[in-house]
Amino acid sequence: MALPSSFPVSPPLIFERKDLQKLLEVLNAQGYRVIGPTVRDGAVIYDEVQSDHEFPVGWTDSQSAGTYRLEKSDSKALFAYTASPQSWKRFLHPPALTLWEAHRSNGTFQITAEDASPRYAFVGVRACELQAIAIQDKVFLYSEFMDPHYKARRENTFIVAVNCGRAGGTCFCVSMNTGPKASSGFDLALTEILEDERHYFVVEIGSEAGAEIMRELPHRPAGEGEIEAAERILAQTAASMGRELKTDDLKELLYRSYESPRWDDVARRCLTCGNCTLVCPTCFCTTVEDVTDLTGEQAQRVRKWDSCFTMDFSYIHGGSVRYSTKSRYRQWLTHKLATWIDQFGTSGCVGCGRCITWCPVGIDITEEVQAVRAGGGKTSKKGAKHENV
Amino acid sequence: MVENLLTEKLTAADPMLPGLFRIHRILKESYDTFTVELVSLEGYQTFPFEAGQFNMLYVYGVGEIPVSISGDPLHPETLVHTTRVVGTVTRAMRELKIGDVIGVRGPFGSAWPVQAAKGNDLVFVAGGIGLAPLRPALYQILAQRDRYGKIVLLYGCRSPEDILFRKELEKWRARFDLEIYVTVDYANTRWHGNVGVVTKLIPKAPFDPLNTIAMVCGPEVMMRFTAIELQKRGVNPDNIYISMERNMKCAVGFCGHCQFGPTFICKNGPVYPYSQMQNWLTMWEI
């Protein structure tokens, strides 16, 4: 479990690439199911890994609005890829989860809730993804109510962060102040360094659990040159962001821009497919399905990821509240960057760029904000009023 | 940058798990609306709640929906809900018989300002099924009648057949300390009362606008025009309360469905001061 914030800052350590397999073994031996990056169907995804050969050795990616392509190089780097189509949300807040089961007999029914979840160790969590996890913590653990399913998974998770040695084509974590360096929320944080025939990690310890794991692994204190090498890499990453988003006055700008003509413009391109919400590491919305077996004696309530881009999402008797594409795109963007701040005290966007890369028509959140900004919060001429009855 | 907070001790109650209740009584209110009285199957003697709050009601195997509590907060030994049949879950709920079991989660949400309203005149404005969420406030206020000034209930329905809680309305009407005006959109020949929208009753209703708390529940447009009429009479928008409705899948702030601008209606609402919602209500498709 990550980060007692009082954990004393210990000096960085060096951990050799050749010992990485040992890290996986130690985590396994402590009862963790290790989840890490691996290449599948032309993309880096997060799945169970047993061996360090399964990491994306030599793979990088090229990403732009609507495009993702993996590229193989001779490099021995394990973590040279950037944000992948999946996020850790699928483990902490699974796409489908049975909330409870009901059994009917003798004219009544009983409800039982059981939730067994593995103890996960995540290896390769990026700085922006740590922030996304902290944001979902606010939704599920630190609001008025607490979700015991999320809590069970979250509490038991061990986090190995890996700082980004490269920025992706759609990344803008620097604008959102979430990366590229992991600053909190991890048990261990690694910076991968390949130089002069050497391949090693500079390790920062973020918790007592992290310190305990390091004690079981070969390591030594980092030298000044090694620490500087890590800093140089992170400075380069920060300087090569694929995108930028100006955040000053952003909440107020969006609150002023509900009638912006830009919503009409983006609605002509948006397919309301919901890809952006599914790939987003902070989007938390769900629906529920109530199902029964054929005999009707067993019923289940299953919670599933949902998206504010569907018509059903806002359905109330008589019709959907957000029936137009522009109102749904406006809900999404305004929620991410404005109303989220009033709801949870933080932006709902960490700048990972996934929604830009995975939009089939290449709609770019940074570009849309820029366009709304250029309009200065102006009102659409057709600011047609609509009555919800 | 938010700090990671995972160091606090957390409690493990599951807010998504329904409790079981047995249907103790069913009352037919109109051709499409019925009231159920429920008692806990798990040994709870009372179900404490505040006027204006709602529960999530689960019909076995069919689904779960938000429904306001329509009973008396001073008599929490039975849990009372009044539901209008509009679709899948409400239809299945109407099929249930005395003795059948349903799931209940709650109570959730904010309440009508019953205590804060003491010393003021009160105007209740209800549209259709909107009378059900207001009834608990009426019960509570009538039980301490001397603490309040004038009380007026303005109630609008589609037709005379849609009027809910008829017996109770007649009983209340017989009191000299409560004025009730009912209006219908479409009248039959036997109807001798008011015809037209409920907002038309506001200009002539007897209350002191500068010393009035209004509680309004009905369709969104009705609430908006009611608030406008009340303001024309001089009622401060801070003293007008409305109850909002949106799709709800969780009632605890997890599912995102009930968002209305920056608020979640399930936890920040459903009852809001109109002044807080005013600007949002003039925009389309929020």
Ligand SMILES: Cc1cc2nc3c(=O)[nH]c(=O)nc-3n(C[C@H](O)[C@H](O)[C@H](O)COP(=O)(O)OP(=O)(O)OC[C@H]3O[C@@H](n4cnc5c(N)ncnc54)[C@H](O)[C@@H]3O)c2cc1C
């Ligand atoms: C806070 C609150 C209090 C309410 N109080 C009452 C009450 O006291 N009495 C009453 O009769 N009704 C009340 N409603 C409305 C009631 O929840 C809907 O009529 C009901 O959800 C319709 O479900 P259905 O399956 O029969 O309809 P369908 O049309 O089949 O609906 C399908 C689904 O859409 C959603 N849905 C549809 N209509 C609404 C709606 N109006 N509000 C929210 N979700 C909706 C539900 O998830 C529902 O299961 C309240 C709604 C809210 C939000």
Ligand code: SF4
């Ligand atoms: S909105 Fe887009 S860039 Fe921001 S966190 Fe979500 S997917 Fe990443």
Ligand code: SF4
């Ligand atoms: S952007 Fe849409 S899907 Fe994502 S959290 Fe907000 S309302 Fe939910």
Ligand code: FES
């Ligand atoms: S009903 Fe789920 S967030 Fe309000």
